[in-house]
Amino acid sequence: MLTAMAAADLDVLVLGRQDDANFATGMHRLWTAGTRPFGAGCIVVRSTGRAHVLSSWDAGLPSTMSTDDLYPATWNPRIMAGYMAGVPGLRDARRIGVDEVSPSFARAVARIAPDAEIVPADEVISSARRLKSPEEIELIRRACDFARAGVDAVLDDPRGGIARAIEAIAALGVTIPSSAPVFRALPDGYTIDIGVMVDGYEGGVGGRYETGRRLPTSDLPSACRVGATHGELAAASTGDWLVRGLGMGFERPVLNATLGFDEVLEEGMVLSVSDGEHRDIVAVTAAGPQVLSEPEGER
Amino acid sequence: MRRQQVDAAILLHGPNVTYATGFVPDAIDASHVNYRRAVAIVPATGTARLHSHSATSPGPALWPELDDGIPLVADAISEAIGDLDGKRIAVDSITGAMARADIFDGAELVDATRILGPARLCKTDDEIACIERAQIVNEWAMEVARSRCVPGARRSEVAGALLAEFRRLGSDHNEIDPIFQVMSRRRADGVLTDVGEVAFPTGIEDPAFAEGDLVWVDGGHGYEGYASDFGRTWIVGREPNPEEHDCFEQWKSIMAATIAAVRPGATLADVGRAATDANGGERPWLPHFYVGHAVGLDSAEMPMAGSDLGDEFDEGFVLAEGMILVLEPIVWRDGVASYRAEEIVVVTADGSRVLTSGPGYLPYEGPDDQLADP
Numbered sequence: 001m002l003t004a005m006a007a008a009d010l011d012v013l014v015l016g017r018q019d020d021a022n023f024a025t026g027m028h029r030l031w032t033a034g035t036r037p038f039g040a041g042c043i044v045v046r047s048t049g050r051a052h053v054l055s056s057w058d059a060g061l062p063s064t065m066s067t068d069d070l071y072p073a074t075w076n077p078r079i080m081a082g083y084m085a086g087v088p089g090l091r092d093a094r095r096i097g098v099d100e101v102s103p104s105f106a107r108a109v110a111r112i113a114p115d116a117e118i119v120p121a122d123e124v125i126s127s128a129r130r131l132k133s134p135e136e137i138e139l140i141r142r143a144c145d146f147a148r149a150g151v152d153a154v155l156d157d158p159r160g161g162i163a164r165a166i167e168a169i170a171a172l173g174v175t176i177p178s179s180a181p182v183f184r185a186l187p188d189g190y191t192i193d194i195g196v197m198v199d200g201y202e203g204g205v206g207g208r209y210e211t212g213r214r215l216p217t218s219d220l221p222s223a224c225r226v227g228a229t230h231g232e233l234a235a236a237s238t239g240d241w242l243v244r245g246l247g248m249g250f251e252r253p254v255l256n257a258t259l260g261f262d263e264v265l266e267e268g269m270v271l272s273v274s275d276g277e278h279r280d281i282v283a284v285t286a287a288g289p290q291v292l293s294e295p296e297g298e299r
Numbered sequence: 300m301r302r303q304q305v306d307a308a309i310l311l312h313g314p315n316v317t318y319a320t321g322f323v324p325d326a327i328d329a330s331h332v333n334y335r336r337a338v339a340i341v342p343a344t345g346t347a348r349l350h351s352h353s354a355t356s357p358g359p360a361l362w363p364e365l366d367d368g369i370p371l372v373a374d375a376i377s378e379a380i381g382d383l384d385g386k387r388i389a390v391d392s393i394t395g396a397m398a399r400a401d402i403f404d405g406a407e408l409v410d411a412t413r414i415l416g417p418a419r420l421c422k423t424d425d426e427i428a429c430i431e432r433a434q435i436v437n438e439w440a441m442e443v444a445r446s447r448c449v450p451g452a453r454r455s456e457v458a459g460a461l462l463a464e465f466r467r468l469g470s471d472h473n474e475i476d477p478i479f480q481v482m483s484r485r486r487a488d489g490v491l492t493d494v495g496e497v498a499f500p501t502g503i504e505d506p507a508f509a510e511g512d513l514v515w516v517d518g519g520h521g522y523e524g525y526a527s528d529f530g531r532t533w534i535v536g537r538e539p540n541p542e543e544h545d546c547f548e549q550w551k552s553i554m555a556a557t558i559a560a561v562r563p564g565a566t567l568a569d570v571g572r573a574a575t576d577a578n579g580g581e582r583p584w585l586p587h588f589y590v591g592h593a594v595g596l597d598s599a600e601m602p603m604a605g606s607d608l609g610d611e612f613d614e615g616f617v618l619a620e621g622m623i624l625v626l627e628p629i630v631w632r633d634g635v636a637s638y639r640a641e642e643i644v645v646v647t648a649d650g651s652r653v654l655t656s657g658p659g660y661l662p663y664e665g666p667d668d669q670l671a672d673p
Binding site for chain 1: 311322328329331335336365369391399409412453465472475476477478479488494502503504505515609
């Protein structure tokens with residue numbers, strides 16, 4: 001992150017989004033659904049090499065951080081401004097990158113660091129997140145296993161519906177959804193899609209299921225090769241399609257019928273690949289697409 | 300908007316979009332809703348425009364997160380409110396792509412909180428009905444979860460039982476990873492805050508429960524986007540002992556006194572004082588929280604009583620009909636036991652009303668109708 005900040009000439013990074021803060025620090029905290037108003041959830045300072053995190057306690061803090069790196073939660077904007085002003089290196093920052101911003105936050109920063117320019121830094125973070133390490137790919141593969149356990153539970157007891165998937169995944173220790181679950185009865189089977197967050201990483205799987213098995217209804221996953229272009233992916237799809245980055249949730253790149261014409265798939269990307277009701281999680285590797293959402297023996 | 304002399308509002312924060320349009324974004328991971336944003340464009344005169352990623356969206360789906368999504372966002376804005384030059388526009392969130400494209404060039408930007416804050420403060424009867432319905436479903440599902448909170452069960456299993464029951468009751472809008480936190484009997488034995496107080500809710504562990512564990516419970520799902528807030532204390536695998544029961548009785552008397560202070564014309568400070576007086580002069584709440592907060596489209600919103608906004612704020616804030624306070628006093632007897640629970644109280648024309656189906660406080664005390672029949 002510090003290297004990426006240097007490359008983008010950012011002195012300070014202020015992150016409001018939970019996934020960005022998790023990526024920058026390894027911090028885990030209570031999950032809540034939906035958008036949050038922008039606020040300083042995490043502050044990274046290049047000159048000191050330190051990350052500061054909004055938390056009133058050290059539970060969930062990675063071992064590399066200490067209580068000195070925390071500023072407590074507050075409802076009071078003036079108190080928050082005081083905490084920010086106290087972060088070493090923030091007052092004299094020239095360029096402060098943000099992953100999102102609100103007018104009131106911009107005004108608050110202008111008071112604390114009058115010489116600073118606030119610049120968008122979403123690209124800096126998404127570039128850093130764009131390619132996955134082998135360890136990250138294993139975490140995603142594991143999260144896909146959890147999603148598949150949910151699908152199996154629904155297939156075992158279709159009348160129980162999504163509630164069965166929720167219980168089965170919870171029995172494995174996970175209670176956080178990534179996307180909205182889908183379960184529809186068809187004349188000959190079911191359409192199912194399950195997405196989960198496991199230890200900060202997303203997994204999922206979706207498709208049409210008949211006699212307990214998923215139908216191979218899409219060629220799009222096998223088109224996710226190094227160097228694949230928008231045109232090649234569009235040509236391989238048969239339904240409404242979406243190919244998007246997957247890691248600590250929804251990520252870039254995003255390609256569909258109207259977006260991502262300049263994107264080219266790279267080795268190390270992990271993608272959620274949707275084509276109609278079919279969805280696979282695919283790692284783009286030098287040896288070709290590796291489908292992480294299929295059971296190990298069938299990949 | 301007229302009072303703030305704002306020409307239009309452009310809203311990306313889920314609860315604000317719901318307030319403006321009635322559309323409720325999925326209760327899923329923030330990363331997903333950040334990309335697949337619902338956007339409301341609200342001119343001061345005329346109707347609000349909604350752009351969502353659902354099949355029934357009246358306007359095309361927008362991707363304000365992405366550079367190549369910006370042209371469509373700009374088109375939607377210009378179609379709804381025309382040229383932005385010289386206009387005063389309320390916004391709640393500006394993505395990197397919106398900033399790079401200078402999409403609000405020429406406009407004066409004000410924070411949408413200035414409009415949404417006051418507008419959302421007093422709830423209409425419909426809004427109150429949504430919160431009440433969400434709370435009743437929450438109470439029902441929590442009773443199912445309580446039956447699963449037994450020795451050897453893990454937090455995730457109990458949470459799974461709750462989330463599955465929400466689904467069975469027709470709700471797909473769970474808003475928080477449900478909290479079933481085992482509290483130490485001694486403050487010093489648990490996780491502490493920066494000021495040495497009890498840390499709650501940490502929300503990151505998945506312990507297996509043991510008999511006699513004191514579990515602080517907190518969970519919320521929404522109806523039509525409107526949040527509920529269920530808080531209780533459970534004891535795993537046995538009935539409360541006399542000391543634990545005494546703790547609960549003290550909590551009940553604090554809660555009764557605090558509810559009695561909620562009425563139109565009372566200040567937030569009056570509410571805090573009632574709680575403190577009923578607790579022998581000590582504030583019965585965690586300093587990083589409050590004794591009460593509102594729920595609405597956000598699970599914690601204004602007003603808040605006893606927060607670090609400070610005494611002056613609380614003294615100056617007068618309650619009015621339609622405002623909501625979720626009261627959550629805490630009794631902590633160090634080394635002995637603790638009790639925490641929540642009730643949603645709405646300010647009525649002449650007092651207040653608790654939004655609840657009256658499930659009681661099991662395992663300490665059953666519903667009223669059972670108590671009346673020994």
